[in-house]
Amino acid sequence: MIAVVGSLNLDLIARVARLPVPGETVSASSYLQSLGGKGANQAVAAARAGSAVHFIGRVGTDPAGAALRVSLSESSVDTTFVTQDHEGSTGTALIAVDNRGDNTIIVVPGVNAHLQPSDVDAARDVIEQSSILLLQLEVPLETVRYAAGLAQRSGITVILNPSPSQELPASLLDLVDILVPNEEEVAYLTGMGSPVDPISAAGMLCSNGVEAVVLTLGSQGATIVNGNGETDIPAYAVEPVDTTGAGDAFVGNLAAALDAGQSLEDSARFASAAAALSVQVPGAQPSMPTKEETDAFIARTGAS
Ligand code: ATP
Numbered sequence: 001m002i003a004v005v006g007s008l009n010l011d012l013i014a015r016v017a018r019l020p021v022p023g024e025t026v027s028a029s030s031y032l033q034s035l036g037g038k039g040a041n042q043a044v045a046a047a048r049a050g051s052a053v054h055f056i057g058r059v060g061t062d063p064a065g066a067a068l069r070v071s072l073s074e075s076s077v078d079t080t081f082v083t084q085d086h087e088g089s090t091g092t093a094l095i096a097v098d099n100r101g102d103n104t105i106i107v108v109p110g111v112n113a114h115l116q117p118s119d120v121d122a123a124r125d126v127i128e129q130s131s132i133l134l135l136q137l138e139v140p141l142e143t144v145r146y147a148a149g150l151a152q153r154s155g156i157t158v159i160l161n162p163s164p165s166q167e168l169p170a171s172l173l174d175l176v177d178i179l180v181p182n183e184e185e186v187a188y189l190t191g192m193g194s195p196v197d198p199i200s201a202a203g204m205l206c207s208n209g210v211e212a213v214v215l216t217l218g219s220q221g222a223t224i225v226n227g228n229g230e231t232d233i234p235a236y237a238v239e240p241v242d243t244t245g246a247g248d249a250f251v252g253n254l255a256a257a258l259d260a261g262q263s264l265e266d267s268a269r270f271a272s273a274a275a276a277l278s279v280q281v282p283g284a285q286p287s288m289p290t291k292e293e294t295d296a297f298i299a300r301t302g303a304s
């Protein structure tokens with residue numbers, strides 16, 4: 001069982017030929033409203049990959065909040081601890097996606113910013129019964145740290161996807177078992193700035209108490225850095241349509257495979273396949289594959 005403490009957003013997605021530079025206006029060729037939020041995306045990904053998932057988060061009393069609850073429920077994510085907050089709007093993400101499937105995202109946190117340690121306490125029983133707690137950084141850091149502390153005291157594996165990038169106190173990193181950053185996030189976390197060798201940066205985080213870093217490298221795949229050294233996990237060669245949520249597909253599927261008892265390396269290989277499927281479908285939550293779809297893709301194309 002997996003508990004996810006995190007964000008839910010309504011994604012407003014404009015497709016453009018190329019992303020605008022500062023000061024520039026560009027016209028979109030299409031527009032789509034979809035459901036997202038890093039926490040909710042990862043919860044949907046893990047549930048479709050076969051895990052029992054409980055979500056702890058906040059939505060507003062608006063239609064977007066209701067739609068997000070329905071989307072989670074339709075993917076069999078338990079929403080008992082998704083609270084309706086009367087003091088603000090559901091989180092919103094303004095997303096532009098270009099012809100190559102690359103994106104820029106601006107997140108307006110809304111009531112995600114209100115998620116408190118008391119929300120975590122309300123779900124203490126389900127967190128303590130879980131094998132994995134999955135965290136990101138779209139809700140207040142104090143809440144993330146509180147949840148990680150609770151899980152660590154209960155011997156639960158803590159996975160942190162440190163996205164969006166921000167500085168993290170050592171007191172939080174100490175509570176993390178598996179960190180899943182992308183190249184930009186790992187550079188930020190080590191304070192090494194860019195350009196930096198991301199593998200060395202991941203190694204530095206391991207020597208600072210994190211058990212394993214699974215560094216995602218977009219179309220280049222991922223690298224696991226831990227006490228055993230480095231293990232490359234190749235990406236699948238696919239034509240990306242929209243990479244929004246690729247990281248979330250990877251993290252959710254990694255957690256689900258670990259929850260099912262697979263090794264970290266096998267879990268990362270499964271996650272790479274699921275993420276390759278996700279980049280071929282527009283939107284975040286709609287792009288998360290089921291376990292059957294990922295298994296069939298691996299059978300068709302071979303293991304990565
Ligand atoms: P995003 O912010 O777009 O959700 P991210 O920056 O957090 O993504 P990435 O490293 O871009 O994460 O991608 C996560 C994983 O998704 C990669 O490790 C890889 O397995 C898969 N992936 C991403 N882009 C591609 C691609 N173009 N082709 C195949 N697989 C991809």
Ligand code: RIB
Nearest residue numbers: 009036037038093245284
């Ligand atoms: O990781 C993708 C997600 O980032 C989008 O769904 C958007 O809501 C932002 O949270």
